Amino acid sequence: MIPVVELTRVSAGKPNVLFVMTDQQRYDTVRALGNARIHTPNIDRLVERGVSFTDAYSPDPICIPARHTIRTGCEATTTDFLGNEKRDARHLEDRCGPFLARAMGERGYRTFLVGKYHAHPRDIDLGYDTRLSVEAYREDTGHEVKTTAREGAMVHLPQQNHLPPESNYEAWMTDRAVELVGEDGPFFGLVSYEPPHPPFAPSPPFDRMYDPDRLPGPVRGDRTVDHADEKIPAQNYHFWTAREDGVDETTARVIKAHYYGMISEVDRHVGRLLDAVEARDDAENTLVCFFSDHGELLGDHRGWEKSSFFEASCRIPFLLSWPAELPRGTRNDELVSLADLFGVATTAAGDPDLREGVDLLGMLAGDADPRDRLHGYHETPGLAPNFTTMVREGEWKYVFMANGGREQLFDLSADPDERDDLSDERPEKTADLRETAARKLAADGRTDYLENGTLKRHPYRRLDMGRLVREPYPDSPSDVLD
Template identity: 85%
Template sequence: MPATKPNVLFVMTDQQRCDTVRALGNARIHTPNIDRLVERGVSFTNAYSPDPICIPARHTVRTGCEATTTGFLGNEKRDASHLEDRCGPFLARAMRERGYRTFLVGKYHAHPRDIDLGYDTRLSAEAYREDTGHEVKTTAREGAMVHLPQQNHLPPESNYEAWITDNAVELIGDDGPFFGLVSYEPPHSPFAPSPPFDRMYDPDRLPGPIRGDRAVDHADEKIPAQNYHFWKAREGGVDETTVRTVKAHYYGLISEVDRRIGRLLDAVESREDAENTVICFFSDHGELLGDHHGWEKSSFFESSCRVPFLLSWPAEVPQGTRNEELVSLTDLFGVATTAAGDPDLREGTDLVGMVNGDAAPRERLYGYHETPGLAPNFTAMVREGDWKYVFMQNGGREQLFDLSDDPHELTDLSDDRPETTAHLREAAARKLDAEGRTDFAENGSLRRYPYRRIDMGRLVREPYPESPGDVLD
């Protein structure tokens, strides 16, 4: 371990799929700066968001705890100030206690808006509005148009992501040691890259969605419910031409953020202690993007829950390597505190020790999600070896996939491999039982409810008028 404290920089995107990095196998996408990070350290190719939706995933990052511990299993906009009593100090506060100056630039997604997350400096949407006079959310049409391909009408040099980067570069350049989180909004919808990134990809050259039998794709009732919410089409009836065009804009957002990440890397590399700077790049969850006849996140298909996860620390960690062990966003807390010299793994594993051969890998990985206020819709995932088990409380449905033979999750083997299904089902029930989650499991069994159709309504943030002419009044 180096004699001086290393800097620690977390770089986070929102809703970025695991298969969107050129250096990790996607030859159609342009990500030269994320590729620089791939070569700078270790790429974890089996990394997961343990609750694949925005607020719970970010609470996991800041607490190092799973959703069943934080109590946030869905996007509830409720006060999270009590989480430090339940989980211990937030990550930024823990790093400040270890002698770091701390900063957050960009999205934090916690309530209330003035919540104290432990940062010395926090620059988010409110500061951007004061500096520029622009609203983050007015750069594109939202509501019922949120998933349609669009263009950011702000110049690339003055949009929110540029502002985030400008401020982050300045903070990286100050005296260390620092712990910083730079949190970008894209590629989250609206899919509105700035020019020229909005015309960077030809939709005809991009692959179409991965779709299987609808009984498998829509076993989780939340997927068709979300389709209606976003597209007014429960069955995911979006034609392939539209899917490819949306994907072109989604890729454009990733390439635009990649350009910003290049400036962050240049800022780190200009420091004398660049080799002793830890950088973690990750996303909070993925995006179905038409796969499995679905959109958005919250499901446990790979497109939704598996994320890019890169760890680099040239002074301590091998460079340019791939690691296939099971990794979770819970592990980030331990990465930062281990680098600080005072490890606190919370509910994660020791990734730095694992890649250096000093700690055991994770045997089994769990994931959970529940959308608040709907019919019983709790879902759980267990990943062990090449097997993935998914349980859906609504209807008591379950699925089993062999990711080695079926990486696109098209064939449900839960009936064909009853022993494996039972083994992973019982593992999920034991864990939930041990955590006292009697709403999900009791006496060693997962709770099941009769199937109910879920209605999430439509996403229309500004109601349509009764008469078209009313908007002109």
């Protein structure tokens, strides 16, 4: 627990609010927060400019549900998006209230989105005055966003972005965002970068920044622990990284080098955004929030991608910087969720709407309580039964997998790499957190995941997600030549 810090409280007028978001960035990829192997000087600037929440989580660690939580302030059990379902989301404002951008517009802000938004249909009205995404980039430059060698079977293999770093999509995004930050009047903006989401394809010279031999290999425990969640080996097969152990350690280190290169490339763009903020007369009264939608297993626990509740997949960087109001260079270990961002923005705007989050700004001021525990949920559509739920309480993490009724219990203080499942050794704690998870689902009205008052279990089934193929392979190899 970090002691309450007295805030400076010198701001005047409506603050600007800038959200800067990455896609699939692990919590342990910031140099100023402990990773001495990575180069992130501009994200480090944000660390020193404000408060770093070191126990922040994506409550549904996959793209679409996480982004719906950000724009609604509601958990997946409320939005009913528990997996990457490409279905119409326009009804969410009826269910949850105005989307965040619309809510900020109602509070007197000009609003803009630059980059990825991941909602359907493509023309969905998310409430922004200005929205610039891939379509605008293609029209403006004539380039395609994806410029890597191949996707499909190679999506996780190290590649290179063939566009130079000054003219690729992320550079174009940053140019447009800098222009919008520089306009007059209080603004709410979301700049949403695609990297380090695969394909792992940094632009030169970021593709050769890191020597794989100097990077640590993947964290691996016993396979019964690593693959208790059957979605992990199913995803390995889906993404062509094998059914069991995935790629070899040497290749995993090369992939990590490219992943780090993508983060360092985005860091360069973050620096340009911060320079634009600091060029404003009201720079001190600009709240910058930096976060990611979820993490990336990156070979840890013999897995790749996201959607699991291992720390590498669900724990994220989460930084708040507001020099006029918040202390600088502060660490905070309270439990934080993406659901809290709605309240951060609306509270800064002077008209708080917390929805299903907690009041982080009030908590930092000593005026609001932190959460006692944090819940997470995930279910891959069409791959039943695979509902998974997490409870994080103190140093304990409990994970329940409906497929087979499997359970895990980790003591993160003693076992931060989550190698030792204590669910059998600590049956009372396991039962306590199991019932905590069941009570929360009951309170949320999600009785579809309950049976006889506790979490519903299903007979174990080996899951099959099939193979990821962007373009179908031909029946005969010679057909590609015709």
